[in-house]
Amino acid sequence: MRLARRLTALVGLQVLLLGVPIVTAMPAKAAPGQSDNLSRSATATASYTSAWEAVAAVNDGIDPPSSNDTVNRRWGTWPNTGEQWVLLTWSSAQNLRSADVYFFDDNGGVRLPASWRLQYWNGSSYVDVAGVTGYPTVVNQYNAVNFTQVSTTRLRIVLQSGAASVGLLELRSYSSAIGGGNPGTPSGWNPPSNLVQPLNEVWAHQESTYGNLYGFRNYGWDQVFANGGYINYCVRWDSSAPVSAALRDNIHAALQRQFKKWMDLMVGHNNWPYTDVPVKVVGWAVRDRNTLQWTDNSVDVYVNNIRENAPQCAEPCGRFFNQSGQYPNCPGGPSHHYDMSLWLTSGFGGGAGGDWGQRVGSEYFTGNLNAANMHIYLHEVGHTFGLDDFYDWTPTGQCCFLMKAGSAAQITDFDAWMFRDWWRHLKSRYGR
Incomplete structure (x- = not known):
């Protein structure tokens, strides 16, 4: 079965074009197998806090809808850069073995840190926690770290800024290892507990409605692995508008940035092998x-x-x-093959997506080259990787997410975990 083109509902699309969707915050929950979030009982302080932000946001227990959370409180340091920190202080010693961090990134003055680390108070000074194999920095999700257990009254996260200031939305800490593994062991399938039921509902729905769910072999996942970790595009320019070399290059760059948003969700997750999935545009059709x-x-x-x-x-x-x-008749040989088409159509409203690529309006795409999130394009890429539409039902406890057209303008935590659930079910075909 080839995935059918899926058209974005125009009614829902109007909601997104007219304004920012309302997102209901859900209380943050511990991952399965973990104790409660110990950060909730701590007092948060910081090296610096922008006047309009609040350091208390980092342990208020609100699960962010995305790294660019415009609904809930945030901690940010703009315009300050360099080394910044947030400190959690308890009135009595806590046994800590793991933490997960949700970074604030507004695609402007506050971005992901260049690096970060966790420290604890040993009674006389702050020292780095031991047993950590790496500190991930991925947007729109919690970044989990396991470490050798410590008993302390203070836990500090130290962030080194890169090209902009830094910030946090949530810093959770636990007495057990995330994923139930040993300190430093990469976690497998460990969605937040409040997402387990809706994720199971989504997968069961796909099993009952997709005609060849497990036999189909041209999902976006298959394309990435067939290439060994990259994707080639060809642009179908369905417009009479002229395209300069500069506009061409800007279209390519925007495509690469937006596609990367989905791929970054997989870095370090559940034996995903790639730290980057490069995108190259190899052709144009006119x-x-x-x-x-x-x-x-x-x-x-x-x-x-x-x-x-x-x-x-x-x-x-x-x-x-x-x-x-195999591409025996492709002019230029296999290196000139394309996996997906970016079909840009003049006057086209909404979008369509499948294993063949994505279709959106040419005016929409070129008019949003510098946008943080091309939500229509991102929605259609979700279909390329198998994600479904939600026109006639909503999973338990969920209201607003990218794949439910018209309810979110960026990839949310629920979208991210639906995406990872596809990997969980398909990864065995790639020997992972």
């Missing part, structure tokens, strides 16, 4: 070569190859048409 205002040969150009009343990149080079992964 009706008229004069539409493309460049003469370099950085991409292949396909002219007047019309399919579905739109320019089509060469079929011998497309994975959708060659799912064996």
Whole structure:
């Protein structure tokens, strides 16, 4: 079965275009197998807090909808940069063995830290916790760290800024290892407890409604692994508007940034092997070569190859048409193949997505090249990796998430865990 194109509901789309959706905050829950979040009983202080932010946000127990949380309190240090810290202090000693951190990143003055570490008070000084194999920095999710157990009245997170200031949305701490493993062991499948039931509902629904759920072999996951960890695109320019070399390059860069938002969710998770999944645009398809205002040969150009009343990149080079992964008739050879098409159509409202790629309006895409989140495109990429629509039902306890068209403008924690659930069910086919 080839995944059907899925059109974004225009009614829901209008909600997103007219304003920011309302997101209901849910209390943060400990992961399965862990004790309660000990941070809730601590007092939070910081090296510096912007006047409009609140350091108390880091242990208020509110689960963020995304790293760019515009609904709940946040801790941020803009305009200060350099080394910054948040300190949790308890009135009595706590036995601590793990923590997870949700970073504040507004794609502007506050971004992910260049690095971070955890320290505890040993009675005379702050020292780094031991037994840590790495400190992940991923947006739109909790970043978990296990360490050798300590007994202390103070836990400090130290952040080193990169290109901007830094911030946190939540800092949770526990007396047991996250995922039930040993300190420093990467966690497997350990969604927040409040998401377990809705995630199970989603997977059961997909099993009952997808015709060939486990037999289908051209999900986005299959494409990434067939290439050994990268994706090639071809742009179907379904418009008469001219494209300069600068606009072309900006389209490529925006595509890479947005696709990366999904891939970053997998880094360090459940035996995912890649720290980066590069995206390269290898071709453009147009009706008229004069539409493309460049003469370099950085991409292949396909002219007047019309399919579905739109320019089509060469079929011998497309994975959708060659799912064996062999491209014997592709001009230029296999390195010129494309896995997905970015189909940009003038005047097109909403979006469509599947194993073949994604379709959105050309005006929408070019008008949002610098946007933090191209929510329509991101929604359609979700379909490429198997995620379903939610037009006629909503999982228990969930209201607002990207794959429920019209209810969120960015990838939420629930979207992230649905995405990871696909990996959990398919990873054995890749020997993981």
